[in-house]
Each structure stands twice: as C-alpha cells, then as structure tokens.
Amino acid sequence: MEEREVEVAPVPTFRVAAAEIRRRNMNLIVGGVLGTIFCVLVYMGHLQQSEKYNAVLLLSVLAFFGLFAVIHVTGHVRYVLKIRRHVLEVHDDGIWFRTGDEESRLDLQDVAIAQPQKRWREGPSLMMKLKNNRVIRLVGYEEVERLTELVLARIAALKEASDSQSVGG
Numbered sequence: 001m002e003e004r005e006v007e008v009a010p011v012p013t014f015r016v017a018a019a020e021i022r023r024r025n026m027n028l029i030v031g032g033v034l035g036t037i038f039c040v041l042v043y044m045g046h047l048q049q050s051e052k053y054n055a056v057l058l059l060s061v062l063a064f065f066g067l068f069a070v071i072h073v074t075g076h077v078r079y080v081l082k083i084r085r086h087v088l089e090v091h092d093d094g095i096w097f098r099t100g101d102e103e104s105r106l107d108l109q110d111v112a113i114a115q116p117q118k119r120w121r122e123g124p125s126l127m128m129k130l131k132n133n134r135v136i137r138l139v140g141y142e143e144v145e146r147l148t149e150l151v152l153a154r155i156a157a158l159k160e161a162s163d164s165q166s167v168g169g
Helices: 018-048 055-083 144-168
Strands: 086-090 094-099 102-107 111-119 123-130 135-139
Touching (some): 018 055
Antiparallel strands (some): 086 094
C-alpha cells in the first residue's frame, strides 16, 4: 500500500503592523516635543520672573520631565524589541500569543462576549470580554479585519459545537 502524507492547513498568523509601531513612535516624539516646550517655557519664566518661577519649580519640572522621558523611552524600546518577535496564531480552539520563547494561550471557550470595534485613533480592533470579566483587545495587528472575522467564526463554531453537545447529551 502506498502511504500518503496528510496536508495540514497552515495556522493563520498575524504580526503587529508597522503602522502601529510608527504610531507609537510618533506618540513618543510628540510627547518629547511637548515636554521640551513646557520645560523651555518654565525656564523662560524663571529667567524673566525668578521670584514667581523660582529654581525649585524649574528643577522640579526638569526632574519630572527627565524621569518621565527615561521611563517612557525605556518602555518603548523594550516594546519595539519584543513586538518584532511577537506573533499571534489563531487555532481552532484558541489564540496563541508567541514572543520569542514565551507563549501564552487564550481558550476561545472562555470568551463571553466578542465584538468588533472601530476607534478613531486606533482603527479596527476586536474586544473580547472573558467569563472572568477580564477584557482583551486585539488592536494594531496586520489584517486586523481578517483576524476579527476568523476569531468570531471560531468562537461561533465552538459555541455551536457546545450547544449541539448539550442538546444531544
């Protein structure tokens, strides 16, 4: 007898879109520019009216902005380095999130409510409320509309299979 190889359909995978990374880069730049403008304004006020804008205020603003900038830049760099290795896989029974060697899974049977959303600044996304009241949003992925359709179809299929088992059981 002749052996045949069974072809396995590839698992749909999704990555974070380059546009999402650009959007986050732009938010960081805008925050840096606004913070710098604020520091310059306080410094100019200190030069013109040092009794009103004393050195303590100036140093407080500079320290706060410096700390804020370091925290956000560090977090952003970590995000970008991690997100370049991040992949979301949609399986029949769940969503797998992979980042390098790390992996977490979301069982689609745990989803109580799933609905597509479209927010002005973020674009389309999928909001899922789990049975334990945790909320998960899938936003910023490439082909997010296809991702939404696929996940909603898998959730409907699981619900239908569960309903048919409970009726037949």
